[in-house]
Amino acid sequence: MTNFVSVVGTVFVDCKGFANEQYIALGRNLGSIQFVHGGVGRNVVENLANLGLSTALVSTVDDSALGEEIKKRLTQAGVSLEYLPAAPAQGMGMWLALLNEHGELVGSISQMPNLATMQHMVMQRGEEIVNASSHLVLEIDLNEQISRHMIEVASRYNKPVYGIPGNLEVILQNLDLLTKLDCFICNNIEAEKLVHSDFSDLALGEKLASLQTYVEEQGLQSMVITLGADGSIYYDRRTKELGYQPVFPVDVVDTSGAGDAFFSGTVMGLVRGLKLAEAVIYGTKVAGWTIESKENNCQELEAKMQQDDVFQRLLVK
Template structure:
């Protein structure tokens, strides 16, 4: 079967404010304000397509000019939008973000889309969605009904599912969902709620040990935790391989979208047959390129991937 990675997730419109000088939370800050296409699922599926993986998207979008613009951009990137449904309203979410002069996120507010339409789509067409895919990517925190149906269907048809969290609401209430994932990738803030509340104060090896203990105790198939500027740690209990991946030097412009980019690059490596220790190198590269852009996706990701020696050497191995 030809590879087709189907992403089930959300679309957001992000309103980003960039401060020109030292950001003052209680005062006025001159800078620039931009609207960009966002949402975890949307970010990931565009990245996967630009990493030259056939990709499809299951989501909802507003039946508006902005919704049409978002769909056109995905189609232009090569994403199949067969399962992208237009709704009169609330098909997309909104994310308000403020970034300081260094590009670091200072605060944000999210408005979730109405998930009723997506839930109905998944419940009615889950078999069709899963059977047409070689691999699936799931925003695990959409709601329990969506996640359980897709994971059950994927198990029946033996299709691997890679999970990325949203707000952890669903995962914290139903942690057993993580056992069905081929790999679960989250950041250190999220991991503190799952693995250990003391994770932030540990050194790298202690963090790895805590993750290994959590994965083994809870029956996860593999896990990666991103640590921001510190890099990332990973563990695959099937190969007993765990370790640390440092970041590559980059020029920070905007850190938003970096986690989705890391996830995308790592999943791309896994889909292409790389072991987790090498797949996370791909994730680190993609995250770094995205950090250097004001958008949530690196606009020239295809070119950077094709001309990066480390990236290409890994893909040859895969």
């Protein structure tokens, strides 16, 4: 089967405020405010499409002009919208983000969409979606019903599932779901709730040891933890790949969307058959290019990928 990735996740509209000078939490901050397309699922599927993979988004949008605008942009990127129905209200979420003068996130509030329409579609068409896909991406914190159903159907069809967390609410109550993923990718803050309560304060060698122990003891297939500006670590229980990937130099504009971008690049590498140690290089590159953009997605991914020597060496392997 030709690679075709279905992404099950949310669509958001993000309101971002960028401070011109030093951000003061309780003061007035001059800057700029932008509305951009967001949501973990939407971010990831656009990235994957711009990186050259055939994709579909399994989600919902509002039955509104803004919903149509989001669908138009995804269509232009080449994303299939067969599984993207419009809901009368709350088909999309909203995310309010504040960024300091360095483009670093300093505060946020999320309003989740109503998942009823998405859940109904997944329960009715989940087998069809999985059967049409070579690989699946799952925003695993949607709700237990959606996550468990998609993972169980994918398991029956022997289709790899790559998991990305939302708020950990579902994961923390259903840790067995992680064992059914081909790869799970999270950040260091999330790792503190899963791997080790003091994870962020550990030395690199201790982080690697904690990750390996967690994956082995919990029975995960593979896991990657991003460390922000410090890079990422990874472990594959099947191949015993354990390692560290540093970041590449970037000019920081906006760090929001970087985690979704890292996930997207890494998943693209895995879908193309790369080892985990090579796939995280993709992820690191895509995250860096996204950090240099004010949007949640770098609109020049295809061009940057073609011009990057590291990317091209991996692609021809």
